Amino acid sequence: MKPYKYYAGLTSQVGFCATPLRLDSYNRCQFSCEYCFASTRQGYGRNERLQIGNPTSLLNRLSRVFEGKISSALDELISHRVPFQLGGMADPFSRIETDKRVTLEYLKILKEYDYPVIVSTKSTKIVDREYLDVITESNIYVRFSITVVDPKLQAKIDRGCPPLEEIAVAAKELHTQGIPVCFRFQPIIPGHEQYFKDYLAVAYESNVKHISAEFLKCPIDANKKFGKSLKVILDDNPIQRYKDLGALKQGREYILPITYRAPVLAAMAKETRGKGITFGFADNDLLLHSDGNACCAASNLYLRDSNYFTANIVSLAKEKSIGERLYFSDFLAGWVPTRAISTYLNSKSRIAVSDSTQPEWLSYLQEMWVGKLGVFSPNYFDGIEITNEHDEHGLPVFIKTHSKIAELVNLSCTSTHPHNRVAEGL
Structure with missing residues (x-):
């Protein structure tokens, strides 16, 4: 097991993302989601040799940066207090964390500097007592990823991950501790959009502050790498199923057409905002319609003493008025x-x-x-x-x-919406 040299860096979406700082505890994940984004992208995946992050290196970097010693673009972004996304490439709470505890050490270091962090996970381990003791009063925002699919199939798609009921309990506990929570409904499986209402109801009852949503992308090797149950849902030929829906190839992925995605996501946004929860469009081409000014997660609404990387296309456009x-x-x-x-x-x-x-x-x-x-x-x-x-x-x-x-469902493209639980102080 060797050290993870690239445990921190910039995401590939830096050209249009306000939170492009990535922090990873491990180079791969030990969950077995049937659509696994990492395993269908070049350079990463379940078959890569396991590498672990270096908390000491992170501590030394933060110490150096906040002493004014800047030597890289990464240091510059840290000095501006751009939030880290912990779990940018691999879940920070998969099984290896029980033994190596790299994520726990990262969280302790980030708390020491009151550094803003967005944690992305499918695990509920973050509410285990030793983690909860650390993150309470930290500058943290927790984002649980959940697949939108027929609930009877969720365990088959999100293999090895806690069920929605356990995530809901964890979200409630975090809310009790004053920690804001986002449910990231990613991916949405085409043909299963109607189950969004069930998942949204759970989010509302769990005091979730924000919802982001994104449709499943179909990589060019999906017919080989998608899991059995997911392939069955997609007619045993995911690529052809996507082509039949009008998907076009972008790079190494097939993307559903905006004419398919936009009406569904707009309706989800309207229903979510109607419950006083902010909403983020996580599909890249729809990012401008997200609440907040920090991409799909709206983390600028939920993290304190943080800044955002605005030298990108989406941030520039959000500052402009129509015309x-x-x-x-x-x-x-x-x-x-x-x-x-x-x-x-x-x-x-x-x-x-x-x-x-x-x-x-x-x-x-x-x-x-x-x-x-x-x-x-x-x-x-x-x-x-x-x-x-x-x-x-x-x-x-x-x-x-x-x-x-926006015209489709009379949505505003403003950064925030007045009728949400943030504005009401809930």
Whole structure:
């Protein structure tokens, strides 16, 4: 078992995510979810040799950074108190934690610095007494991931994970301790959307503050790597099932069309907000419609003394009103890390920086802005359209528009909603 060299870094979604700092206790997960995102992506998975994180390294880094010694882009983001996402690649509470207790040590260190952290897990171990003693009064926000599927099938899809009933008990306990909880309904299995109401009712009764929701993505190797029960649900041929629903291939995944996803998610958002719970659209192209200003988790509403990485496309668009134009030069008005980011990106995301007169991050953003880094140019996101205009540097100009999804259910695209339990102080 070797040390996990890349236990901390930036997520691949840094170009449109306000919380791109990843922190992992282990390089792989010991749950056996049948859709396992990690095992269907290159470079990670259940078959990788187990590596463990280094709490001492984290402690040394935080100590150094808050003494003013900054040596990397990661350090810059930490110095700005951008929240860590603990469990960005692998669940921090799978079985190995009982023995190695790396997550427990991370949580102690983060509490020492009152550092903001979003914990993502499918486990209820976080409410075991030794963990609860640490996280009480910590600067923490807990996000439980739950598959939206016929409840009778959940145990077969989320193999090895606690049932919803146990997660609900854990959520109530965290609420009692003053710790905000999010239910992340991910993935939503197509054809099982109607069960969302059942899961939402459990969330409401468990005093959950926020719901985020995202449909299942179908990787190109899904027919081989999806589990047996999930393949049965998807007609024993997940890829063909997705194609039949109009899915298009994006990179290594098939994504359901927005015409399928948007009406369903908009209705979920309306019902969730009607119960006084904030809502996040976790599908990337719908991020602009999420409550809060920190991507789908709305963590800016629930964490204290934290800042967010706003030098990204979604954050820029959220600051604009309908009809306002988005210029690349708008990024120059905000904070941008000055040190290199390329070492924190995987090989498929890295760029050859040709303009040494500006920070590397701006070069990365510029490549994304003009569509050279896959699909994630500004007009990929619902509510942003490209114009025929160009700025003085020849870069395209975009405009924030009335969104089709917002019009569909009369949703507002504002950052927060007045009738939620946060505003009411509950």
